[in-house]
Amino acid sequence: MSTRITDTTQAKSKKRLEPRKTPVQGRSRASVEAILTAAAQVFESHGYAAGTTNRIAERAGVSVGTLYQYFPSKEAIVVALLEEHLHETTRKLHEWVGHMVSLRHGLRDALTDYVQGIMEVHQTRPRLQHILLEEAPLPPRLHDLLMAADAEAVRTMGGLLRLYPEVGHADPESAAYLVIHTVESLTHRFAAHPDERLLDGPRFVVELVSMLEAYLSCPPGSGATRG
Amino acid sequence: MSTRITDTTQAKSKKRLEPRKTPVQGRSRASVEAILTAAAQVFESHGYAAGTTNRIAERAGVSVGTLYQYFPSKEAIVVALLEEHLHETTRKLHEWVGHMVSLRHGLRDALTDYVQGIMEVHQTRPRLQHILLEEAPLPPRLHDLLMAADAEAVRTMGGLLRLYPEVGHADPESAAYLVIHTVESLTHRFAAHPDERLLDGPRFVVELVSMLEAYLSCPPGSGATRG
Amino acid sequence: MSTRITDTTQAKSKKRLEPRKTPVQGRSRASVEAILTAAAQVFESHGYAAGTTNRIAERAGVSVGTLYQYFPSKEAIVVALLEEHLHETTRKLHEWVGHMVSLRHGLRDALTDYVQGIMEVHQTRPRLQHILLEEAPLPPRLHDLLMAADAEAVRTMGGLLRLYPEVGHADPESAAYLVIHTVESLTHRFAAHPDERLLDGPRFVVELVSMLEAYLSCPPGSGATRG
Amino acid sequence: MSTRITDTTQAKSKKRLEPRKTPVQGRSRASVEAILTAAAQVFESHGYAAGTTNRIAERAGVSVGTLYQYFPSKEAIVVALLEEHLHETTRKLHEWVGHMVSLRHGLRDALTDYVQGIMEVHQTRPRLQHILLEEAPLPPRLHDLLMAADAEAVRTMGGLLRLYPEVGHADPESAAYLVIHTVESLTHRFAAHPDERLLDGPRFVVELVSMLEAYLSCPPGSGATRG
DNA sequence: TATGAATGAGTCTTCATTCAT
DNA sequence: CATGAATGAAGACTCATTCAT
Numbered sequence: 026m027s028t029r030i031t032d033t034t035q036a037k038s039k040k041r042l043e044p045r046k047t048p049v050q051g052r053s054r055a056s057v058e059a060i061l062t063a064a065a066q067v068f069e070s071h072g073y074a075a076g077t078t079n080r081i082a083e084r085a086g087v088s089v090g091t092l093y094q095y096f097p098s099k100e101a102i103v104v105a106l107l108e109e110h111l112h113e114t115t116r117k118l119h120e121w122v123g124h125m126v127s128l129r130h131g132l133r134d135a136l137t138d139y140v141q142g143i144m145e146v147h148q149t150r151p152r153l154q155h156i157l158l159e160e161a162p163l164p165p166r167l168h169d170l171l172m173a174a175d176a177e178a179v180r181t182m183g184g185l186l187r188l189y190p191e192v193g194h195a196d197p198e199s200a201a202y203l204v205i206h207t208v209e210s211l212t213h214r215f216a217a218h219p220d221e222r223l224l225d226g227p228r229f230v231v232e233l234v235s236m237l238e239a240y241l242s243c244p245p246g247s248g249a250t251r252g
Numbered sequence: 253m254s255t256r257i258t259d260t261t262q263a264k265s266k267k268r269l270e271p272r273k274t275p276v277q278g279r280s281r282a283s284v285e286a287i288l289t290a291a292a293q294v295f296e297s298h299g300y301a302a303g304t305t306n307r308i309a310e311r312a313g314v315s316v317g318t319l320y321q322y323f324p325s326k327e328a329i330v331v332a333l334l335e336e337h338l339h340e341t342t343r344k345l346h347e348w349v350g351h352m353v354s355l356r357h358g359l360r361d362a363l364t365d366y367v368q369g370i371m372e373v374h375q376t377r378p379r380l381q382h383i384l385l386e387e388a389p390l391p392p393r394l395h396d397l398l399m400a401a402d403a404e405a406v407r408t409m410g411g412l413l414r415l416y417p418e419v420g421h422a423d424p425e426s427a428a429y430l431v432i433h434t435v436e437s438l439t440h441r442f443a444a445h446p447d448e449r450l451l452d453g454p455r456f457v458v459e460l461v462s463m464l465e466a467y468l469s470c471p472p473g474s475g476a477t478r479g
Numbered sequence: 480m481s482t483r484i485t486d487t488t489q490a491k492s493k494k495r496l497e498p499r500k501t502p503v504q505g506r507s508r509a510s511v512e513a514i515l516t517a518a519a520q521v522f523e524s525h526g527y528a529a530g531t532t533n534r535i536a537e538r539a540g541v542s543v544g545t546l547y548q549y550f551p552s553k554e555a556i557v558v559a560l561l562e563e564h565l566h567e568t569t570r571k572l573h574e575w576v577g578h579m580v581s582l583r584h585g586l587r588d589a590l591t592d593y594v595q596g597i598m599e600v601h602q603t604r605p606r607l608q609h610i611l612l613e614e615a616p617l618p619p620r621l622h623d624l625l626m627a628a629d630a631e632a633v634r635t636m637g638g639l640l641r642l643y644p645e646v647g648h649a650d651p652e653s654a655a656y657l658v659i660h661t662v663e664s665l666t667h668r669f670a671a672h673p674d675e676r677l678l679d680g681p682r683f684v685v686e687l688v689s690m691l692e693a694y695l696s697c698p699p700g701s702g703a704t705r706g
Numbered sequence: 707m708s709t710r711i712t713d714t715t716q717a718k719s720k721k722r723l724e725p726r727k728t729p730v731q732g733r734s735r736a737s738v739e740a741i742l743t744a745a746a747q748v749f750e751s752h753g754y755a756a757g758t759t760n761r762i763a764e765r766a767g768v769s770v771g772t773l774y775q776y777f778p779s780k781e782a783i784v785v786a787l788l789e790e791h792l793h794e795t796t797r798k799l800h801e802w803v804g805h806m807v808s809l810r811h812g813l814r815d816a817l818t819d820y821v822q823g824i825m826e827v828h829q830t831r832p833r834l835q836h837i838l839l840e841e842a843p844l845p846p847r848l849h850d851l852l853m854a855a856d857a858e859a860v861r862t863m864g865g866l867l868r869l870y871p872e873v874g875h876a877d878p879e880s881a882a883y884l885v886i887h888t889v890e891s892l893t894h895r896f897a898a899h900p901d902e903r904l905l906d907g908p909r910f911v912v913e914l915v916s917m918l919e920a921y922l923s924c925p926p927g928s929g930a931t932r933g
Numbered sequence: 934t935a936t937g938a939a940t941g942a943g944t945c946t947t948c949a950t951t952c953a954t
Numbered sequence: 955c956a957t958g959a960a961t962g963a964a965g966a967c968t969c970a971t972t973c974a975t
Contacts (some may be wrong), residue, residue: 029290031469053955056956071391074301075390075963077947077948077949078948078949078950079948079949079958081960087957088956088957089949089951089957089958090955090957090958090960091949091955091956092953093949093950093951094949094955094956098949099948099950104300108458110940141950142964146360155386156457159382159386159387160386160387162299162301172445172447172448173372175448179450189451198450199413199451199455200419200459201437202450202451203459203460203463206441207434207437207463209436209439209441210434210438210441211282211430211433211434211437211438213437213477214433214436215433216439216973219401221399221402221403223406223425223426223429224426224429232426232427232430233430234465235466235467235470236430236434237463238465239463239466239469239470240463240466240467242466242470243368243462243466243469243470277947277965280937280938280939283938304964304965304966305965305966305967306964312942314938314939315939315971316940316941316943316966316967316968317938317939317940317967317968318938318939318940318966320966320967321938321939324967325966325967326965326966326967422949462962505962507958507959510959510960513911526843528755528843529843531943531944531945532944532945532946533943533944533945541961542960542961542962543946543959543961544946544947544948544959544961544962545959545961545963547946547947548959548960551946552945552946553944553945553946555789574829605937607841613836613840613841614754614840614841616755618885626899626902628802629902630902630968633904648930652904653905653913654913654946655905655908656905656913657892657913657914657917659894659897660892660895661891663895664888664891664895665884665887665891665892666889666891666892667891667936668887668890668891669887672853675853675856675857677860677879677880677883678880678883682880686880686881686883686884688883689921689924690888690917690918690920690921690970691917693917693920694916694917694920694925695919695921695923696920696924697916697920697924699925703728712959734934739934755959758968758970759969759971760937760970760971761968763937768935768936769935769936769937770937770971770972771934771936771937771972771973772934772936773973774970774971775934775935778969778971779971780971781971784941809939867965883936
């Protein structure tokens with residue numbers, strides 16, 4: 026994530042005259058961090074619509090002017106925040122892949138590791154992520170990024186699954202698709218609705234992992250005839 | 253869905269003092285329908301925030317005044333729209349339970365039926381549902397209703413699972429929790445992001461059902477050792 | 480009157496979260512003045528209801544946004560305007576008391592001074608005051624302030640009346656009550672309905688003072704038999 | 707007060723095409739009464755601005771359409787209501803004059819009678835009268851009527867005062883002006899601000915009468931030198 | 934005549950964004 | 955670069971009034 030955020034808006038009117046070429050540093054970097062941190066807090070406590078740029082600037086201890094010095098629009102802040110989330114998720118995945126390849130865990134442990142990693146990402150500021158992901162209107166570019174990240178995760182997962190002999194699923198790519206999206210969706214939902222939980226965190230992980238493991242182990246269609 | 257919409261807002265001021273007693277009919281009924289239809293379209297194409305009451309009214313071919321004659325607030329429109337969705341989902345569940353109990357399908361067929369039912373619900377206007385469910389700020393009452401519906405679905409599913417000998421899971425309630433939320437989340441995501449799909453609808457259903465079936469059949473922890 | 484206007488509304492929603500700490504200056508001070516002046520003019524010429532915030536802002540030569548930067552609501556403007564009036568009236572009373580105690584005038588001169596002071600207050604923008612006082616819906620706090628000011632005026636007047644040997648009234652507090660309210664009401668009415676006057680200003684003052692003096696001097700019930 | 711109320715508005719747009727010539731009767735009379743009664747209640751409990759025509763109609767048990775059948779505008783209702791008040795006050799004055807002339811009371815008793823009469827008028831629905839008189843924007847015609855009524859009251863009072871030998875005031879007309887307006891203002895204020903009262907009703911009347919009596923008895927300017 | 938659904942101009946208020954200092 | 959006062963388009967909502975039935 027660069028310090029200077031490019032405007033992703035469809036340029037409704039006059040804006041950005043000339044993009045800053047020299048990367049901003051020093052004092053500026055600190056401001057950018059402060060603004061992003063403040064934005065995260067403000068969005069979390071006020072929601073997207075009520076998270077006004079003035080409030081964010083105030084919380085960050087800078088003026089609105091300064092905020093707009095670094096972020097050409099409110100949307101740009103959301104984008105920056107989301108990119109952080111994206112990077113973290115991606116990093117988590119790569120990290121996990123690295124571990125898995127070197128550790129040579131069994132499938133169950135591998136899945137547990139993965140689910141726990143994603144859980145960690147979603148459990149930090151669940152409301153914020155929900156706001157960024159669902160409430161805020163995302164520019165197409167970000168939407169594409171999100172999709173690309175998912176696709177890449179599916180590919181990566183697919184490749185990894187091939188390494189496990191326990192996986193009996195005929196089409197690892199499709200299986201990976203289901204695994205990735207199941208983990209993302211369920212984990213997100215679990216984090217976002219704490220009051221709806223029937224299981225606590227560890228139990229939830231166990232069940233989710235069991236489901237994935239059973240799915241990957243038992244070839245589709247074989248289940249019903251096995252009993 | 254009744255013609256007269258009750259105000260679910262926490263009544264910031266006095267607002268509509270006494271709800272109209274006589275059920276509105278004829279022309280008015282048509283207005284209400286038109287407004288809801290228009291709202292659905294406008295929300296779908298503009299998003300929640302940009303779906304202004306004036307735009308909705310215009311699209312509905314009525315004046316804002318008329319809109320406010322039937323819906324005390326923008327929120328009330330969202331609520332009306334969501335209640336439709338809620339009722340449909342609930343009805344689908346009950347319908348399904350009825351079928352299952354009488355038909356005495358195997359587990360796989362039962363799950364397939366259920367998943368297909370939920371898919372149908374989510375495939376009608378997926379973006380609208382996403383907006384209503386995630387983007388719009390829901391009044392506490394609706395939020396509670398949604399949660400209650402989920403809880404009831406979990407209980408119902410739990411009860412039903414006990415009827416199937418194929419289910420090897422020790423705790424049907426927990427399993428039901430995972431099943432319900434997995435289906436809801438994945439199905440919602442699948443419907444909401446058509447461009448991200450790797451599988452087509454039928455394949456998706458098959459995979460999802462396989463996962464659920466495998467999960468329910470194989471007791472947790474046993475899976476990895478069964479192959 | 481401070482530059483920063485405190486919100487006296489019962490905060491229908493969150494509104495201005497934390498009042499600006501640093502006193503606004505320079506250009507802003509000018510805006511506040513302009514807004515108040517404009518509000519006075521607009522209310523005076525259009526009445527309270529038709530004195531819209533947009534009209535006020537326009538008249539003040541600022542945007543509505545600026546208006547709301549300094550006054551959280553239309554009501555706050557009324558409050559600010561009324562507080563000026565209140566302060567002036569109170570100051571006039573204290574000033575008068577000071578004079579009276581030091582000058583040791585006779586009762587008639589004392590009353591004349593007082594009546595003239597109040598007249599001056601009411602003769603500046605009588606229609607405005609009438610609108611603020613009677614037409615605009617006042618927040619409870621202001622209403623209480625107004626009442627408290629009246630009560631204090633009565634007490635002060637009561638104390639002062641005891642100093643005059645000419646006062647034959649048995650109960651100076653009650654007498655003070657009548658004096659204060661008579662002066663306020665009559666003076667207000669005289670100022671507010673210029674076209675209804677039968678007497679000119681000076682004559683009015685003389686008559687009013689005569690009435691008060693006669694009342695205070697002649698013990699109730701004794702008057703009719705004294706002639 | 708006629709059943710058919712003429713529109714006193716300055717006809718901002720198209721309105722009243724042809725004034726109804728034949729006086730409405732029967733069912734209509736009842737509706738008119740109901741509307742006026744309802745309007746009085748609604749204004750009293752909601753204030754002028756929140757006293758909507760729909761609310762009035764509802765309270766009256768008729769439709770808005772019917773309301774507009776008899777009153778061309780909201781203002782017309784206010785006018786009708788105020789005319790009632792005006793008539794009552796005028797009648798009270800005439801009645802009083804009649805009594806005074808025939809009874810040949812002393813001045814004090816005469817004044818007491820008068821004050822009590824006005825008190826009665828103001829004590830019925832004090833808030834309503836305040837709303838009608840001060841809060842509602844009155845059409846010029848009504849304003850003139852009000853002024854004319856005051857002027858007539860002053861003349862009448864002036865004529866009557868000449869009949870009382872106790873009256874030592876040189877200029878009965880001026881004295882009458884003060885008397886009329888003092889009674890109106892004070893009485894109105896007393897009725898409108900029940901929470902500000904220091905005296906109860908009877909005491910208030912006694913004091914007010916004393917003041918008037920003393921004023922009328924003691925020639926102006928004589929007081930201060932009398933002690 | 935009565936009805937009441939429909940109208941839409943007009944209100945208050947918010948907030949992303951700009952720009953003079 | 956930083957500041958923060960100023961901007962003004964836009965939104966939710968109200969209510970006096972009309973008119974087809």
